[in-house]
Amino acid sequence: MSILQAKPLRLSTSQPDFEAAFQARLHWSADTDAEIEQRVADILADVQQRGDAAVLEYTARFDGLQVGGMAELELKQDELKAAFDSLPEVQKQALQAASARVRSYHEAQKRASGQSWSYRDADGTLLGQKVTPLDRVGIYVPGGKAAYPSSVLMNAIPAHVAGVEDIIMVVPTPRGERNALVLAAAYVAGVSRAFTIGGAQAVAALAYGTDTIPKVDKITGPGNAYVASAKRRVFGTVGIDMIAGPSEILVLADGSTPAEWVAMDLFSQAEHDELAQSILLCPDAAYIDEVQAAIDRLLPEMPRAEIISKSLNGRGALIQTASMEEACAISNRIAPEHLEVSSREPHRWEPLLKHAGAIFLGAYTSESLGDYCAGPNHVLPTSGTARFSSPLGVYDFQKRSSIIKVSEQGAQELGRIASVLAHGEGLQGHARAAEMRLKD
Structure with missing residues (x-):
C-alpha cells in the first residue's frame, strides 16, 4: 500500500x-518499554542525588547543549519579552487573542468552582471548604520535533488564574534551538521562570528540586515516553495532571x-x-x-x-x-x-x-x-479515561481544605454520634475525646 x-x-x-x-481497533497499551522504564529510574535517582550536575550532564548528552552552568539554561524575563517583541505582528495578535480567550474561560471556571464556601447548622456549627492555590507548579512543554506555544497557554494560564505564585516552565531546546513563539507564549501567560531542559531529567529536577531549580508541588504538561514514565514515577512526591x-x-x-x-x-x-x-x-x-x-x-x-x-x-x-x-x-x-x-x-x-x-x-x-x-483547555483525558477524568483546569492548581467549627450545642449531638461509632470501631481514644465535651 x-x-x-x-x-x-x-x-x-x-x-x-x-x-x-x-475492540481490536480500540486497543492501545499504556505499558512503557522496560528499557525506557529502567533508564528513567536511573535518571531520576541520579538527579535526586547529584542535582544540577546531573541535569547538566543529561542536557549535554540528550540535547547536545554544552553549557558551563545552570545559569545558562535559564531564560530570563527580558529574553521572554524579547522573543515576544520579535514576532511578526500577526503572531503577536494571535497569541494575545488566544491568551485572552483561554484566560476568560478559566476565570469563569474559577468563579463557578474555585471559591471557598461555608454554611451554619441550626445549632451554630460552621461547615465549609477553603480553596487555596498551590504554591509552585512546573509545566513541561515539549520541544524538539515541534513547538507547542498552545501548550504553554493551556498549562500556565489556568495556574495563573488559580493564584499560583510561582510557575516554572521547562522546555527542551535540542542543540540550542529556541522557538520564539514558545518563549513569547511564556511571557504572555505569566511564567515565572523558564529553563531550557527536557526529558526525564527535567521532571526529576522539578519533582526533587536542585540548587537552581526549585521543587514544585505539581507537574503538568505532555511529553514523550520518557517524560510520561518519569511523571508516573514521581507521582506521590509531587502531583501530576495525567498520563496521556x-x-x-x-x-x-x-x-x-x-x-x-x-x-x-x-x-x-x-x-x-x-x-x-x-x-x-x-x-x-x-x-x-x-x-x-x-x-x-x-x-x-x-x-x-x-x-x-x-x-x-x-x-x-x-x-x-x-x-x-x-x-x-x-x-x-x-x-x-x-x-x-x-x-x-x-x-x-x-x-x-x-x-x-x-x-x-x-x-x-x-x-x-x-x-x-x-477558550476551554486542550489538555484532555485520553484512552478512555474521560469516563473518570476531566480536562485540565483551574481546579487542578488548587487544593481544598475542609472547614469545621462545632458549636457547644452542636458538640452535644455530634459527640454522642461519634462516641457510638468510635466504640463500635474499638477506638476508645476517639470516643473519649468526643465524650469529654458532653455536658452530661
Whole structure:
C-alpha cells in the first residue's frame, strides 16, 4: 500500500464480528518499554542525588547543549519579552487573542468552582471548604520535533488564574534551538521562570528540586515516553495532571457536513502521531463513502501525509451505525479525548453524550479551534479515561481544605454520634475525646 493511501477500517454495527473488530481497533497499551522504564529510574535517582550536575550532564548528552552552568539554561524575563517583541505582528495578535480567550474561560471556571464556601447548622456549627492555590507548579512543554506555544497557554494560564505564585516552565531546546513563539507564549501567560531542559531529567529536577531549580508541588504538561514514565514515577512526591496516551478524535456525523470538512478533522488528529486515533460514526453508508473519497483526494496535499496514512491505516475507523442514537451509545463506550458532533441538530444529541474530554457541537466547531483559541483547555483525558477524568483546569492548581467549627450545642449531638461509632470501631481514644465535651 502506498504511503499516500489511507484506508481506515470500514465497519458496520450490523456485521456479526463487529464487537471483536471494534475492540481490536480500540486497543492501545499504556505499558512503557522496560528499557525506557529502567533508564528513567536511573535518571531520576541520579538527579535526586547529584542535582544540577546531573541535569547538566543529561542536557549535554540528550540535547547536545554544552553549557558551563545552570545559569545558562535559564531564560530570563527580558529574553521572554524579547522573543515576544520579535514576532511578526500577526503572531503577536494571535497569541494575545488566544491568551485572552483561554484566560476568560478559566476565570469563569474559577468563579463557578474555585471559591471557598461555608454554611451554619441550626445549632451554630460552621461547615465549609477553603480553596487555596498551590504554591509552585512546573509545566513541561515539549520541544524538539515541534513547538507547542498552545501548550504553554493551556498549562500556565489556568495556574495563573488559580493564584499560583510561582510557575516554572521547562522546555527542551535540542542543540540550542529556541522557538520564539514558545518563549513569547511564556511571557504572555505569566511564567515565572523558564529553563531550557527536557526529558526525564527535567521532571526529576522539578519533582526533587536542585540548587537552581526549585521543587514544585505539581507537574503538568505532555511529553514523550520518557517524560510520561518519569511523571508516573514521581507521582506521590509531587502531583501530576495525567498520563496521556495518543491523541484521539471521534466524529459523530449525520451526513449534513461537507465530507471534506470531516476528512480534514480526522487528519487533524492523525497528523500528530502514527498511534493517534481518528474514528467516524455515521448511520449513512453513502456519506461514509464520500468521506473516504475526500480522504483519498486530500491526503496527497498534506505535508504530514505519511504520518496521517499510518495513523488512519493502523488505528482509524469509519463505522456505520444503525442510528445516531446508537452512534452516541458507542461514543460513550469509547469516551474519546475530542468528540465532534457534526450534525444539523447537535443539541439534540448532546444530552445523550456522557463521556468525552471535550465536546464540539456543530459543523463549524472544528476540534482545531479548541486546540488553540476557543477558550476551554486542550489538555484532555485520553484512552478512555474521560469516563473518570476531566480536562485540565483551574481546579487542578488548587487544593481544598475542609472547614469545621462545632458549636457547644452542636458538640452535644455530634459527640454522642461519634462516641457510638468510635466504640463500635474499638477506638476508645476517639470516643473519649468526643465524650469529654458532653455536658452530661
